[in-house]
Structures are given as structure tokens and as C-alpha cells.
Amino acid sequence: MVHVIYPFDHLNNGDVVPALEDLPTRDLMWAPAPHEIDPDIWPPPPDRDPAAWPSPTSVEHKGPPVMKSARNNPRNNRTADNKKTTGRNATTSQRKTSDVRNPRINTSKGHSAKTKDTSNKENSNTKDKQDRDNNNGDTDDEKHKEEERRFEPPSAVDGDLVDMLERDIVQKNPNIRWDDIADLTEAKRLLEEAVVLPMWMPDFFKGIRRPWKGVLMVGPPGTGKTMLAKAVATECGTTFFNVSSSTLTSKYRGESEKLVRLLFEMARFYAPSTIFIDEIDSLCSRRGSDSEHEASRRVKSELLVQMDGLGSATDEPAKVVMVLAATNFPWDIDEALRRRLEKRIYIPLPTQEGREALLHINLREVKVDPEVDLRTIAKKLDGYSGADITNVCRDASMMSMRRKIAGLKPEQIKQLAKEELDLPVTHQDFMEALAKCNKSVSKGDIQKYLTWMDEFGSS
CATH class of the missing domain: 3.40.50.300 (P-loop containing nucleotide triphosphate hydrolases)
Structure with missing residues (x-):
């Protein structure tokens, strides 16, 4: 334990105290480091690699950034010469004080904010009006809300x-x-x-x-x-x-x-x-x-x-x-x-008029030969359901393509143009399709439905 002795020359009892320069230094108070005693056992720490540990560089101290003031009072404005002479910028407290002293600045700021708000409202109203005109009375926001309306489960x-x-x-x-x-x-x-x-x-x-x-x-x-x-x-x-x-x-x-x-x-x-x-x-x-x-x-x-x-x-x-x-x-x-x-x-099977209307609906996207009599074909489709009539029309519309590609190789089929395949549907095509496509509903099935409707029907 080291006792600190204050450097007084004389105490009250007359004893002499050593001076400050006579006090022991740190080298005398602390023992030497281990590597100083035996460097073979305790080698000194290695030097830092300058490539991995670059030498420290001095950082230039920079002041706070210059804040541009919007004050209109000429007494508070500084010229460039004064800035060069003083070399200082206005502090935050000075800026706040100047803003308080000049009430006209706050008024102008409020007025400009009001002007911006008014212009923004006018623009939004104009935009909403245009959206209503374009979307039949509904704005984009209202449409977005309608799209976001979603069912939330109770749990x-x-x-x-x-x-x-x-x-x-x-x-x-x-x-x-x-x-x-x-x-x-x-x-x-x-x-x-x-x-x-x-x-x-x-x-x-x-x-x-x-x-x-x-x-x-x-x-x-x-x-x-x-x-x-x-x-x-x-x-x-x-x-x-x-x-x-x-x-x-x-x-x-x-x-x-x-x-x-x-x-x-x-x-x-x-x-x-x-x-x-x-x-x-x-x-x-x-x-x-x-x-x-x-x-x-x-x-x-x-x-x-x-x-x-x-x-x-x-x-x-x-x-x-x-x-x-x-x-x-x-x-x-x-x-x-x-x-x-x-x-x-x-829902019964289609009638004569219904079968003829189904033929017109199914053939509206393909070419039909003018000599084709759809009424005659509709009579031949008696007992066919709507799906059966659709299959007949589909099969008849592909007959010309089947005749065209008969005997051709795949390379020759790929080279055929659409105009060569898209030929009008003829009466012969319907006859061949009718020979291949039979009806899917029997008379016994129809009788069962009629019997059930007679007992439980409510139409």
C-alpha cells in the first residue's frame, strides 16, 4: 500500500516533509513489464502491418453547414464582405431571434402554405371530377375501395x-x-x-x-x-x-x-x-x-x-x-x-326452332356454304341435345381440313396456309358429321324425367 505524502515543507509538529520532486515516479512504484525482463520468453508485440493497419490520418474539423436565411429585413442581412471578415455564420439562437423579431416572415409563410393547400384542393377536386366523368360517376378511390371490400371471417x-x-x-x-x-x-x-x-x-x-x-x-x-x-x-x-x-x-x-x-x-x-x-x-x-x-x-x-x-x-x-x-x-x-x-x-331437349337457332349460334364464327339448308339439318337432329348439336357442328367444320391434309407428311402440313384450310362448310360435311355423331339421350330417359316432373314438378 502506497501512502500519499503531501509536499508540505513543515508540519505543525515541526517534522520536515520531502519536496514534490523527491517523490517516487511511476517507474519506481511499478515493476517492469515481463517482456522488459526477459524478451526471449515474453517477446514484444509485433508491429502492425501498414497495409492492413494504415496510419491514422488527421480529420479536418468542419463547422455546421451554412443555413440560408429567408429574412427580408436588410438590417439582419450580411454582405459577402462581412462574411469574409467575421468568418462566422449565424447561430441557431440568432436565427430564432430574428424570426421572432420579424413577424412579417411568418405571415408570408402561412399565406404561402394556404395558397398551396388551396391549389392542392383545387387540383384534387378537378382530378376527382375527371375520374367521375370517365368512370360513370365513380372515382378511382371509390373503385379501389369497392375492389378492396372483402369478407372477413368471424374467426x-x-x-x-x-x-x-x-x-x-x-x-x-x-x-x-x-x-x-x-x-x-x-x-x-x-x-x-x-x-x-x-x-x-x-x-x-x-x-x-x-x-x-x-x-x-x-x-x-x-x-x-x-x-x-x-x-x-x-x-x-x-x-x-x-x-x-x-x-x-x-x-x-x-x-x-x-x-x-x-x-x-x-x-x-x-x-x-x-x-x-x-x-x-x-x-x-x-x-x-x-x-x-x-x-x-x-x-x-x-x-x-x-x-x-x-x-x-x-x-x-x-x-x-x-x-x-x-x-x-x-x-x-x-x-x-x-x-x-x-x-x-x-329443361327439355331443344325443339325444331331451338335446334335451328343452335346451328346459327355454333356456325357464326365459320364460313357456311350458301347452299346449306339449316332447317333441313335441324329436322335431322331431332332427339339431339344442345351439346350433341354442338359436337355435330364442330365435326362438320373440320371436314374440309381433314380432306386437305389427307396423305400429307407433317412437314407439308406445317407449310399449308390458313386460307387453304379455312373453307366453307358444305351440306356434305353435315351429312358425314351426322353419320359419325349420334345422340346421347334415349327415349326411356326422357320418359323418366317427364314422370318425375308430373309428380314433383313446380314450374
Whole structure:
């Protein structure tokens, strides 16, 4: 322990104290370093490599950046000569003081800010007016808000299920019109009365005149049931939900019922909506059969509750959810579902006028020989469905191409021009197509549909 002795020459008792220069230095107080005693054992630290450790460079100290002042008072302005002479800039405190002393500066700043705000408002108003003119009364911001309107599930756990439903089944404006569907005048009238008119006249369709909650389209395959559903969604401007059995099926217990509930909640959110369930017999067959699984029974029960239960009741005309179903096997549908599908419409095979109209619709994109009599061909297509007539027209339009490439090699086929292949469809082409394409619906099937409609039909 080192005792510090203050350098007083004499103390009160008369003792003499050594002077400051006589005190021991650091070299005497501390022992030498180990490398100073034995440099072989404790070598000195190596010198730094100048390439890795460059020599320190002196940094020039710079003052704060020069701030340009906007003061208009000539007494506070400095000339260039004064700046050179003094070599100093105005400090922050001086600038603040000058701003306070000169109130006219703040007034001008406020006035300029007001002018900028006014000009910005005028520009925004002009822009909004132009957007309204260009977008039929809606601005880009309003359109963006409408596009951002999205259904939020009541629970965050159901977010993935909602994303799957929106990605798979939500379709807006399928772009199919009534004119794109030939014949089926009675079916169009019933669908228009059941779906479209309640959207146009919501004040009339109230109480006992309330719109139908469900419509079932029954008929043989290929008669245009899916096309009618898309036309309904297009004509009345509703959100179209195209549902199949795979959409509402999950391997996890309880998730299929949850998908059905979320489907109807989304439909009410995006209302007015149309839920189209194609081949509904595969989703809602008769309950109580031996081959019925417990999971499918729960899905059917949830669907029945959502269609006509306490949670589905709503008095708002804008929240209409229409269930449109189609099936080729109406005799396999559950009785409770048949009751909820209040309108049951039969979609028959096309008539003579319908077949002729279908020929005109299918051949409007190809060249037809003037000698072709479509009325005669329509008579030969008796018993054919709409899909069968489409196949005949497709096959007939390819006959000229088949004759042209017969016996040619692939290199020669690639060199053919489109004008050589795009030839008018002749009467002979239709005769060859009719010989190859037969009808897909038998008379026995038609009789079964007519019998079921006589017993359960509601058109």
C-alpha cells in the first residue's frame, strides 16, 4: 500500500516533509513489464502491418453547414464582405431571434402554405371530377375501395378456408347473356321471375310475394342448365358462386360443415348472390341409406339449415341469396332438399326452332356454304341435345381440313396456309358429321324425367 505524502515543507509538529520532486515516479512504484525482463520468453508485440493497419490520418474539423436565411429585413442581412471578415455564420439562437423579431416572415409563410393547400384542393377536386366523368360517376378511390371490400371471417382460424372459397368459387359476371342460349323460352321466363325480377323490383317482392329461395333445374345432360345459371348471374349482376361436391369436402372432421356455413356467410356478405350447385344429387342424396357416411349426413344437415333455417332468415331485399341447383338424377335428391328448392323447372331437349337457332349460334364464327339448308339439318337432329348439336357442328367444320391434309407428311402440313384450310362448310360435311355423331339421350330417359316432373314438378 502506497501512502500519499503531501509536499508540505513543515508540519505543525515541526517534522520536515520531502519536496514534490523527491517523490517516487511511476517507474519506481511499478515493476517492469515481463517482456522488459526477459524478451526471449515474453517477446514484444509485433508491429502492425501498414497495409492492413494504415496510419491514422488527421480529420479536418468542419463547422455546421451554412443555413440560408429567408429574412427580408436588410438590417439582419450580411454582405459577402462581412462574411469574409467575421468568418462566422449565424447561430441557431440568432436565427430564432430574428424570426421572432420579424413577424412579417411568418405571415408570408402561412399565406404561402394556404395558397398551396388551396391549389392542392383545387387540383384534387378537378382530378376527382375527371375520374367521375370517365368512370360513370365513380372515382378511382371509390373503385379501389369497392375492389378492396372483402369478407372477413368471424374467426381468424377460418381465414385459410375463406381464401380457398374465394379463390375457387367466386366468379363475377360470367358474361353469358340470354341471347347466347337458344330456345328454352319457358325456362328463361321462370328464372327471370324467380331471380332477376326481385332484383329489379324489390318493393313488390315482399311478404307472400317474396322471391324463391331455391330453384332446381332438371333435365337430361347437355340441355343448357349450366349456361342458364351463368346467364342468371350475368343478367341480374349478382356474385356467382359455382359450387361442386369437391369444394365442400374436407378430410378433417367438422371442416366440411364449416365450409358450408362460410359459403352462405360469404354469399350474404357479397349479396345479392347466386349459389349454383351443379350435380346436387352427388352432394345431397337421400338420407338414411345404407351407403351414407356420417360426414356426408352432417354436410347435408348444415346445407339444409343454411338454406332454410333461423340463421338464413333476413328481411333485407338487398341481402338475397339465391340457391340454383342442377341435376340429371332428380329422383335421388333428399326430400327435405326438394322442399327447399321451391321452383323445380324441367329443361327439355331443344325443339325444331331451338335446334335451328343452335346451328346459327355454333356456325357464326365459320364460313357456311350458301347452299346449306339449316332447317333441313335441324329436322335431322331431332332427339339431339344442345351439346350433341354442338359436337355435330364442330365435326362438320373440320371436314374440309381433314380432306386437305389427307396423305400429307407433317412437314407439308406445317407449310399449308390458313386460307387453304379455312373453307366453307358444305351440306356434305353435315351429312358425314351426322353419320359419325349420334345422340346421347334415349327415349326411356326422357320418359323418366317427364314422370318425375308430373309428380314433383313446380314450374
